[in-house]
Amino acid sequence: MITINNVRKKFGNLEVLKGINLNVKRGEVVCVIGSSGSGKSTLLRCMNTLESVTSGTIHIDGKPLDDQTTKDIGMVFQRFNLFAHLTVLENIMLAPMVVKGESKDKLKENAMKLLRKVGLEQKADAYPNQLSGGQQQRVAIARALAMQPKIMLFDEPTSSLDPELVGEVLEVMKALAEEGMTMLIATHEMEFAREVSDRVIFLDGGIIVEDGTPEEIFENPKHERTKVFLNRMRKSG
């Protein structure tokens, strides 16, 4: 479904991605792990054209990435990025309304359905700053789902949350994974990665060092760099 072929990304002289090759199948849940600065976010941002690649190609269902194919990709950000001036309901309805031109009544029904899914239907008329971080991120997930994406990208979705709020967001993501959504998740939540993903990718210094099942990566890492990273995570976790 997603085919990434030898993608490189340079910011000035700094090469952040040094030739990434990756295939993701439909319905697959892939967690991307690695230390800060390893290129996890950049890789996800390239897949949504928030960054342009320096070289290499990305295809979605065989079609090159453009304004049309990116419509199939939803994204959830570390900092939520909810529209601060709109209510929760309006946040979810805005894109389908102005991009697809769908009718308001139908949208509202669908938006409420999505809010129930993330457990926030009672917050429909609240503004983002009235919500906790965890609630905001769940709204952000509902907002992305409103465009009916085939692929969801999560850019460190729990990294700016207080520890006690991480669980509620991961629950929503887990439910989404169980429904068969194709997901790419950059994360520091090792337990979650182990439990939910079909595949784990360890990114270090802009290259994929290791790519395998959660068991392979967590129980039996082949590369020294993977071992070092996992040890460090265990100590800090």
Next chain:
Amino acid sequence: MDDQILRLVGILIDSFIPLLKAGLMFTVPLALISFALGLTLAFLTALARISSSKVLQSISRFYVWLIRGTPLLVQLFIIFYGLPAVGVTLSAFPSAVIGFTLNVGAYNSETIRAAIQSIDKGQWEASKALGLTRGKALRYVVLPQALRVAIPPLSNSFIGLVKDTSLAAAITVTEMFQVAQQITARTYEPLLLYTEAAFIYLIFCSVLTHLQGKLEVYSSRHLTS
């Protein structure tokens, strides 16, 4: 002594209606029209300034530089008294509208640019990730939030403009200050007439300040928890 007081009160009462009328028929429309046109110009100038086109950026910067660097009164004189020399003859009111519009446009383009740029980059990115074009992101996401930031400085500018319209008296527009001058010439009571005019300006600006407060509350409704 009593006669003198009675005479002054008489002048005060007789002049109030003509002054107020001049204020409502010229000062207020001059300010409203110039501000509406000026804001449009300011918005376009701000967009040009943040566009990726070097040419548009230069035009925008040149215009702001030119207008901000020259006195408003001199600009009004050039438009009304100067332009006829090259065959462009405008009557007083349109000349004033043009002068004020150019000023509102130049000063407020910077306000609007700063307000747009103050909005977090994440709002643009979230819009793009949801499939909104740059134009739609600007219209539905960024501008509504930027406007809240811009309301206080824009209100400042509008209140300043209401008072600056008195400069139009110098190019024969019969706005409030011009009428005060005319009545003064007849009655020889400059202190009384100019204070009275100042008082009416103060009332106009107080109304505007009140409206600004309401607008700020309305535009910040999403911030009250």
